[in-house]
Amino acid sequence: MFKRARSLVCLCVAAAIASPTLSVANDIELPDIGTTAGGTLTIDQELIYGDAxxxxxxxSQPIVNDPVLNExxxxxxxxLVANANDVKTPFTFFMIRDRNINAFAFFGGYVALHSGLFLHAQSESELASVxxxxxxxxxxxxxARSMEDQARRSPATIAALAGSLLLAIASPEAGMAAITAATAGSMQSQINYTRSNEKEADRFGIATLAKAGFDVKAMPRFFGRLADEYRYASKPPPMLLTHPLPEDRITDSRERARHYPPMRIQPALDYHLARARIVARYAGIESEAALDWLDRTEKKAKPELVPAFQYGKALVYLDTKKLDQAEPILLELSKQDPTNNFYLDALSDLYIAKKEASTAQTMLEKALSSKPSNPVLTINYxxxxxxxxxxxxxxxVLQRYTHDNPNDINGWHLLSEANIALARGDEDLAARAEILALKANWNKAIQYYSQASQIAELRSLKQARYDARIDQLMVQRDRFLSLQ
Known part of the structure; x- marks a missing residue:
């Protein structure tokens, strides 16, 4: 379900909290690798910034709200997190629909992957290395370490410093433009610090890869291929602007990987299913081009990965209303692997398109009996x-789902739709308010809840619930505004 991500206007991520006079190009010396970062931000403060x-x-960004890919x-x-060291925050992973190769992380354990990354990573281990x-x-x-040093040397507020840092990460073209306007000495200090951070992240990343059972050689292999491909490019991808790949870094990661015992890793079908889904639905190419890519790649693939390319073709047929071509492929794939959520999700779409939603309901109820509360199955159900x-x-179903998955916009959209159908204006307003709050549109969210409270029966439990939520949103709004 949810076949297409909505195209949103790309805004500067840090605009609402960054000082307009602060540039990434401040003349700074960044901290040594051993700095603890305790003097600037606590973990709790990082969580607040990350949420904001x-x-x-x-x-501001075209976030991919696809339940199957998100899972x-x-x-x-x-x-990977289960095998990483020094984990002090929860982690949230999400995808941005963007064909550029990029990934970035920010406060509070948030890690963003561009959809284009899947088109260049040739195996799950390569994606896992990023x-x-x-x-x-x-x-x-x-x-936080970078902010610690900047806070000592700059009169700017922590909020402005945090905003400028995120600008350089999430909008690397803007960040690099600011850096190139600085003096040569300032540029070199920025680059040196970046390189030392990158090497440290490579070192910890390779250790995590090994402990999690991935191929550690995938990191230097992917980075080396990326460096070779864009060595003479006039406009490198954003990932190379925020994650420079000098030869010594690639050599260092290759040498570290060499010290781990060789591992025989079987190809991961789920990775290639995810990749095929991105090609079919999120690569921004026409259906014929997607089918051509899937055909060409299937011919070179190992036999155990062929189902992924068949699945991708079935999605293209499904999205272009060629149901007679999609159905036999999906039925055969489901027969081979009846509990695979990629196939169950696509079959659910197929049955809905064929006006056979009751068949989809029976199929999903059976699947939920063995995987109760699974987000993909529940939202499809x-x-x-x-x-x-x-x-x-x-x-x-959706009340339970949104309670367990409050940050999934899909659940709130469906809850709004269901309440509109039953002419329950207050509950529709409440669901839409939650979507607005997830996008930091606090005033509009509070307005919607206020309207819902006015519609609800006076002094009812429902009205009390709405009023309590208004109080919570006002606290969240004030905390968010205090970051500016």
Whole structure:
């Protein structure tokens, strides 16, 4: 479900909290690798900043709200986090629809992956090497360390410093433009610090890869291929602006990987399923071009990976309403692997398109009996109930879902849709208010909840719930504004 990510206007992520007079090009000397960062931000403060940045990103970037891809990224990321050192924050992994190769991490354990990264990483271990590197940036608190040194040398507020740092990470072209306007000495101090951070993140990342059971040689292999491809490019991808790849860094990572015993890693089908889904739905190419890529890549693939390319083609057929071509492929794939969420999600879409939502309901109920509360299955199940006009049932499912997954915009959208169908204006307003709050639109969210409270029966439990939520949102808004 949720076949296409909505295109949002790209705004500067840090604009709402960065000082307009502060440039990334401040003449600074950044801290040594051993600095603890305790003098600037506490872990709790990092969590507050991270939450604020994430809300701003939801409002400014084309975040991919795809339940199946989110589950895959989340599982991969937390497999790595479980094997990382110095983990002090929870981690959140998400994808931005952008064909440029990039990944970045920021306060509070948030790690963003561009969809273009999947098009260049040829294996799950290569993707995992990038994710492990970003996890290390968080666990080693590289942003906080940089802020610690800047706070000692600059009269700017912590909020402005934090904003400028995020600008350089999330909008590397803007960050690099500011750096090139600085003096040569300032540029060199920035680059040297970046390189030392990158090497440290590589070192911790390789250790995490090994402990998590991935191929450690994937890191120098992917980075080396990236460096070779863009060595003479006039406009390198954003990842190379924020993560420079000088030869000594690649050599260093290759030497570190050599000290680990060789591992025989089987190809990960789920990675290639995710990759095929991105090609079919998020690469920004026409259906014929997607089918051509899937065909060409399938011919070179190992037999065990062929289902991924068949799945990708089925999605293209499904999205172009060629249901007769999509159905036999999906049925065969499901027969081979009946509990695979990639296939169950696509079959759910197929049955809805064929006006056979009851078949999808039966299929999902069976799947949920073995994987209760699974987010992918649950959100599809709620959608199937809506398509059958079973609004009360859908609302019961979605109330539980949004309680367990409050940051998933999909759940709130469906809850709004169900309440609109039942003419429950107050509950619709409340669901839309939650979406607004997730995008840092605090005043509008509070306004919607206030309207819902006015509609609700006087002194009812529902009205009390709305009023309590208004109080919570006002506290969150004031905390968010205090960061400016």
């Amino acid at each position: 940045y994430m809300r701003m990103l939801r409002n 895959y990224i989340d599982n991969l990321g937390h497999r 994710v492990a590197h970003e996890i290390a940036h968080v666990t080693q608190r590289h942003l 709620a959608n199937v109930l809506l398509k059958q006009d079973k609004y009360e049932d859908a609302i019961r």
